[in-house]
Amino acid sequence: MASASQVFPPTDAFPAVDQNYLLEARQMQALSFAMHIPLVCFGVAFPAMVIFMEWLGLRTGKIHYTAIARRWSKVMITLFAAGVVTGTLLSFELGILWPGFMSVFGDVFGLAFGLEGFSFFIEAIFIAIYVYGWDRLSPRKHLLTGIPVMVSGLTGSLMVIAVNAWMNNPSGFEVVGGEVTDVQPWSALFGNGHLWPQLTHMYLAAYVVVGFLIAGVYAFSWLKGRRSAYFRTAMVVPLAIACLAAPTQILIGDWAARTVARDQPIKLASFEGLYKTTKGAPETVLGWYTDENTIEYGIEIPKLLSLLAYHDPNATVQGLETVAEEDRPPINVVRIAFQTMVAVGTGLAALAAWFLFSWWRRKRLPRSKWFYRAVIAAGPAAVVALIAGWVTTEVGRQPWVVYGVMRTEEAVSGADGIVFGYAALVVVYVALFTAVFWVLRKLARTPLPPEIVALEHAGGSRVDAAGLRVNERPGAGSGGGTDRKGGGDGSG
Amino acid sequence: MDLADIPVLLMLIGIAAYVVLAGADFGSPFWTLTARGERAGEIREQTHRSMAPVWEANHVWLIFVLVVCWTAYPEVFGSIFSTLWIPLIVGCLGIIMRAVGYVVGGYATRRWVTWMATVASFVTPFMFGAVVGGVVSGRVPVGNAEGDIISSWLNPTSMTIGVVAVTLCAYLAAVYLAADADRKGRADLADAFRIRGLAAGVVTGLVAAAGVVVLREDSRFVYEGLTSGLGLADLAVSAVAGIVTLGLLALRRFPAARYTAAAAVVTIVAGWGIAQSPYILPPDLTVAEAAAADNVLIGLLVAIAIGLLILIPSLLLLYGLVLAGRFDPAGGDVVDHPDLVEGGTAVHLTDLDLPKRRSVGLTILVATTGAAMTLVFDDGAGLYAGVAMLIGALATGCVLLAISLAARQDEAPEG
Known part of the structure; x- marks a missing residue:
């Protein structure tokens, strides 16, 4: 299917253009995605953790749970704000960089973005009500306003992934004489075999990324000797989620890879750098794909690729040789990204196994300092795996923007000067992420509410006792003042 | 009305909502920057508090407009975004800079942040206004970057609409902030914003009137649409709404002024639609020609209908809470964990049940x-x-x- 060099004849209005900066346009899009995707993880996975903490607080009456939920909710809205605007930029870039793609196929997948827009709307509304509604709504109502945030995070990512899955496995339209006709948007978007594995893979990735990043913050506190119930709880809850999601991700990743093997054989071949169509194909780990279509310095494991891709050690795997060179993606980028993702994912699962084993056998947290150091490293590592995963699927789709139907150079804008836009974008992103980083650091340094500080000083005493002691102070109920978002009083 | 016209109508509604709601986000840093003396800090804080809970939701209207455009009229979207890419990306970067203001604003005032937000408050409305100018003056041909990437937005019509957009945002912000201050019982602050609102209103009116003359020279087609029949009636309504708003401001009827100011904006957007009809990209491409297939449009409308069913009650809830002052500092009914603390002692302090x-x-x-x-x-x-x-x-x-x-x-x- 992917062998013809130009399956899609350009329309009169949008002929393929001469864009000298196609690579820069792709980099600009890639940079914007790479900045946005980690923020998306927080929109998808973090609300559930915050709500869980709040629920624990309501369920038990213990204040440290609520204090954690409040603190996290402020982190959540800060990252959401950054996500809103980086997401807005992405939708602008779709038109600015890829007008050919949008003009020809906007009607096929636009519907999903419409539904995504509403999810985004709901998330923005309820995240504001949730964060600004502490102490203003009754606790139960407040908890309930968190639910739409969680749900819309899921539906929003469902819609975006539906579009991406369609780009990888396009259907729901006919191309007749250079015109797209017979558009069936619903079946194109939601009747697509790639949607569910991609969505599940991304959804779990979000929990792994957020779980390890948040746990890492408190693992750092642990190493610094701050080990009160507040800090330990804030570490173990996200850690529990990440440590269960990470091993599950291996199974889901296998499902996603099998889907690629079935529908995008050339993409699979570039994951592996497999040139010749091979029966009982080996898996080659590490190494570099050369111009002679061989892998240098790789470690070959016989029959593993066939086993993984088709669950049959003697299955035949299609090689890169079956398509013209111009129809192959840049092999090394894809292959290295893929191997990075798999390696980091495996490492995270191993870390998870360490944690789960020590909890199961000894009912305590690991004692080794190396465990906590590993948790600190796991967050950034998970982000690396996340981005590597997106590089794998998106660069692996090249040279197609719509797999096997429209090439990326047919989609790109013909406008001059795109590189200047790229430069401006970098400058503004530096400012944005500096600001976000500065606010998060400021939040981290904001003193804890007095009742939690008392708890920390109480050392080994039970939390509820400490909590009661503090609650008995008159007016202590509103002592969350230092921990309440209310304009310029956040610093203390 | 044809099926093909409904999405463009929804886009106009979305644009009106975006200007009415997010316009004030962009207008407010202007007042923050120009605030001097002892009240400066208060004005800054008031501005931040009024806008912070709603600005993210306000911005989603923009996404809504883009999505409807590329789904219902894909070639229009591709043509506008390729030809007018410069003002679009600069405007969008302005949105990001504005967001930096909100993100940091809750924690501190930093000179570079205020500066960035202020630059954004000029740049984004101006650039988006210039985009509209490029479209109405017929400078965006169908095709991949077929128009001139400079003169499509550096032209008299774009400049005029850009300037109107900037002053309009400042005006809206002043009117809303006056109403917010009034609600919080801060008559002095309300008065400060009232004077700013009156000044900005007069300036906006004058620039808009001058703009009609520019349109006459530079965008004849739209000018004729605006000065005859339905367009003229709409223009008259808009002018009346603007003047009534000034009167209400002068009389310190702030909540009512909020709505008439919004009405003036809505009629301006409606006027644009009327004047340009039946073209979506004048002078050649009509709405009907640009529209996607009927089943696509129906699918989109179904999706929007489902979305609105959930969205409208949610938006009403948010704005209801904000306008009732529930998110004001120490305002409204503060609920102090009634579940947790009762008469100074914690109730139902329980341990978690370990999983069976x-x-x-x-x-x-x-x-x-x-x-x-x-x-x-x-x-x-x-x-x-x-x-x-x-x-x-x-x-x-x-x-x-x-x-x-x-x-x-x-x-x-x-x-």
């Missing part, structure tokens, strides 16, 4: 079965059932494990 062995065992069983099924089945119901079991067990497992871990953390730390 049976439920843990069942979860592990379901997870293992699900995992095996995802590995065994290549496709079809077996695979999907396996994945569903696996994910269900994962979710349950996360809750059970997190509860049992959290419960143990109440005890003394070891070591």
Whole structure:
């Protein structure tokens, strides 16, 4: 299917253009995605953790749970704000960089973005009500306003992934004489075999990324000797989620890879750098794909690729040789990204196994300092795996923007000067992420509410006792003042 | 009205909502910057507090407009975004800079942040106004960057609409902030914003009147649409709404002024639609020619209808809470954990129930079965059932494990 060099004849209005900066346009899009995707993880996975903490607080009456939920909710809205605007930029870039793609196929997948827009709307509304509604709504109502945030995070990512899955496995339209006709948007978007594995893979990735990043913050506190119930709880809850999601991700990743093997054989071949169509194909780990279509310095494991891709050690795997060179993606980028993702994912699962084993056998947290150091490293590592995963699927789709139907150079804008836009974008992103980083650091340094500080000083005493002691102070109920978002009083 | 016209109508509604709601986001830093003396700090804080809870939701209207455009009129979207890419990306970067103001604004005032937000408050409305100018003056031909990437937005019509957009945002912000200050019983602040609103209103009116003359020279087609029939009537309504707003401001009727100011904006956007009809990209491409196939439009409208069913009550809830002052500092009914503290003592302080062995065992069983099924089945119901079991067990497992871990953390730390 992917062998013809130009399956899609350009329309009169949008002929393929001469864009000298196609690579820069792709980099600009890639940079914007790479900045946005980690923020998306927080929109998808973090609300559930915050709500869980709040629920624990309501369920038990213990204040440290609520204090954690409040603190996290402020982190959540800060990252959401950054996500809103980086997401807005992405939708602008779709038109600015890829007008050919949008003009020809906007009607096929636009519907999903419409539904995504509403999810985004709901998330923005309820995240504001949730964060600004502490102490203003009754606790139960407040908890309930968190639910739409969680749900819309899921539906929003469902819609975006539906579009991406369609780009990888396009259907729901006919191309007749250079015109797209017979558009069936619903079946194109939601009747697509790639949607569910991609969505599940991304959804779990979000929990792994957020779980390890948040746990890492408190693992750092642990190493610094701050080990009160507040800090330990804030570490173990996200850690529990990440440590269960990470091993599950291996199974889901296998499902996603099998889907690629079935529908995008050339993409699979570039994951592996497999040139010749091979029966009982080996898996080659590490190494570099050369111009002679061989892998240098790789470690070959016989029959593993066939086993993984088709669950049959003697299955035949299609090689890169079956398509013209111009129809192959840049092999090394894809292959290295893929191997990075798999390696980091495996490492995270191993870390998870360490944690789960020590909890199961000894009912305590690991004692080794190396465990906590590993948790600190796991967050950034998970982000690396996340981005590597997106590089794998998106660069692996090249040279197609719509797999096997429209090439990326047919989609790109013909406008001059795109590189200047790229430069401006970098400058503004530096400012944005500096600001976000500065606010998060400021939040981290904001003193804890007095009742939690008392708890920390109480050392080994039970939390509820400490909590009661503090609650008995008159007016202590509103002592969350230092921990309440209310304009310029956040610093203390 | 044809099916093909409904999406463009929705786009106009979205644009009107974006200007009415997000316009004030962009106008407010202007007042922050120009605030001097002892009240400056108050004006800054008031501005931040009024806008912070709603600005993210306000911005989603822009996304809504883009999405409707590329789904219903894909070639129009591609043509506008390729030809007018410069003002569009600069305007969008302005949105990001504005966001930096909100993100940091809750925690501190920093000179570079105020500066960035202020630059954004000029740049974004101006650039988006210039985009509109490029379209109405017929400088965006159909095609991939077919128009001139400079003169399509550096032209008299674009400049005029850009300037009107900037002053309009400042005006809206002043009117809303006056109403907010009034609601909080801050008559002095309300008065400060009232004077700013009056000044900005007069300036906006004058620039808009001058703009009509520019349109006459530079965008004849739209000018004729605006100065005859329905367009003229609309223009008159807009002018009346603007003048009434000034009167209401002068009389300190702030809540009413908020709505008439919004009405003036809505009629301006409506006038644009009327004047340009039936063209979506004048002078050649009509709405009907640009529209996607009927089933696509119906699908989009169904999606929007479903979305609105959920969106409208949610928006009403948010704006209701904001306008009732529930998010004001120390305003409204502050609920102080009635569940947790009652008469100074905590009620129902309970320990977490540790998960039962049976439920843990069942979860592990379901997870293992699900995992095996995802590995065994290549496709079809077996695979999907396996994945569903696996994910269900994962979710349950996360809750059970997190509860049992959290419960143990109440005890003394070891070591």
